[in-house]
Amino acid sequence: MLHAPDGTGQGLISPLGGIAAEQLANLADQVQERAVEALWSEGAPAVWPSCPAHPDTHPLTATVVAGTAVWVCPKNGATVARIGELGRR
Known part of the structure; x- marks a missing residue:
């Protein structure tokens, strides 16, 4: 679960199957999406990781x-x- 300073949260979903590296890249992609949304909502450059x-x-890009x-x-x-x-x- 990822939580924002405003108290909202978002769960992460790990796909079934696949190799561990694919699961990790998928989770990193989800974290990145949340981070970019949080940066954008604060008016900061929505580029993470730069x-x-x-x-x-x-x-x-996570891959x-x-x-x-x-x-x-x-x-x-x-x-x-x-x-x-x-x-x-």
Whole structure:
């Protein structure tokens, strides 16, 4: 369950079946959607997580590459980080 400061909440749904990396990418996508909505409602740039190659233009995309859940740039397809390790550099 994700909760916003105003007390509202949204449940997360993990799809049945599939590999763990696909389930993680799906959950990361749901968290991203909620974060973007929260940022937009506060008047902040609705870009999360921000692409380091293209700051404030688009968010990264959660996907699976070679069996690993990762964040990728949707413009150039570059893998930026494993999900859960963004910013650990």
